[in-house]
Amino acid sequence: xxxREENLLKSISSDTLLDLTQRYGQAALGFGPPHGASxxxxxxxxxxxxxxxxxxxxxxxxxxxxxHTSDDDDGFEVDSRKQxxxxxxxxxxxxxxxxxxxxxxxxxxxxxxxRRMHDLNDALDGLRAxxxxxxxxxxxxxxxxxxxxLAKNYILMQxxxxxxxxxxxxxxxxxxxLSSAVPSALAPFGQTAAAAAxxxxxxxxxxxxxxxxxxxxxxxSSLFKHCSDKP
DNA sequence: TAGGCCATCTGGTCCT
DNA sequence: AGGACCAGATGGCCTA
Numbered sequence: 001x002x003x004r005e006e007n008l009l010k011s012i013s014s015d016t017l018l019d020l021t022q023r024y025g026q027a028a029l030g031f032g033p034p035h036g037a038s039x040x041x042x043x044x045x046x047x048x049x050x051x052x053x054x055x056x057x058x059x060x061x062x063x064x065x066x067x068h069t070s071d072d073d074d075g076f077e078v079d080s081r082k083q084x085x086x087x088x089x090x091x092x093x094x095x096x097x098x099x100x101x102x103x104x105x106x107x108x109x110x111x112x113x114x115r116r117m118h119d120l121n122d123a124l125d126g127l128r129a130x131x132x133x134x135x136x137x138x139x140x141x142x143x144x145x146x147x148x149x150l151a152k153n154y155i156l157m158q159x160x161x162x163x164x165x166x167x168x169x170x171x172x173x174x175x176x177x178l179s180s181a182v183p184s185a186l187a188p189f190g191q192t193a194a195a196a197a198x199x200x201x202x203x204x205x206x207x208x209x210x211x212x213x214x215x216x217x218x219x220x221s222s223l224f225k226h227c228s229d230k231p
Numbered sequence: 232t233a234g235g236c237c238a239t240c241t242g243g244t245c246c247t
Numbered sequence: 248a249g250g251a252c253c254a255g256a257t258g259g260c261c262t263a
Binding site: 118 | 235236237238239240241242
């Protein structure tokens with residue numbers, strides 16, 4: 001983790017995160033694609049079940065070869081930076097029995113591996129698209145490791161939010177049954193909420209605190225580490 | 232210029 | 248046998 005990424009993460013306010021949390025949370029529950037979703041295949045979990053996701057990924061895997069690699073079978077559109085090593089002769093294994101066949105096989109394997117890594121990167125891009133962080137063009141893309149760690153913390157945070165919501169609903173339901181003399185439908189919502197806030201044992205700021213603590217800590221080296229602890 | 236990040240190649244291992 | 252997955256090595260690009 002470098003300073004650049006830490007600054008990026010710190011730049012995200014918890015308000016923004018909570019806002020995004022609400023929207024992405026809905027999407028994750030299947031109420032529609034998240035903001036900015038360009039295609040269902042890009043956000044498979046938002047539109048359908050895990051099985052659909054796997055199907056989409058399998059199909060995508062087949063097509064992505066075409067998207068990324070016109071080099072697929074020939075294996076010749078390699079990164080120009082790596083061309084030297086890609087075509088260099090192995091000093092340990094000079095001209096063997098069938099060098100041409102072996103070379104062809106090696107190129108095919110390389111192309112497959114390249115395709116596989118491209119698919120992996122596509123998946124990471126998909127992950128970046130659905131986790132809350134600054135998506136503006138002026139902000140650098142999250143690194144792979146930052147993406148994974150932020151996604152993990154985001155999932156943990158969502159779980160906590162869900163749990164807190166459940167407790168709140170249970171608490172409000174309990175209050176309804178106790179004060180049945182006053183029809184709950186007539187109770188001003190604001191007052192109800194205020195009363196709940198006054199008595200409700202679970203702080204509404206817990207989530208924001210978790211965001212601060214888990215994802216956007218100012219401590220450079222400890223970034224992302226806090227929530228590796230049990231929530 | 233050092234360090235971080237990344238893409239690619241490569242050989243090994245496991246699975247179908 | 249062929250493909251998927253993995254980890255190590257290598258070298259390029261970018262930023263502080």
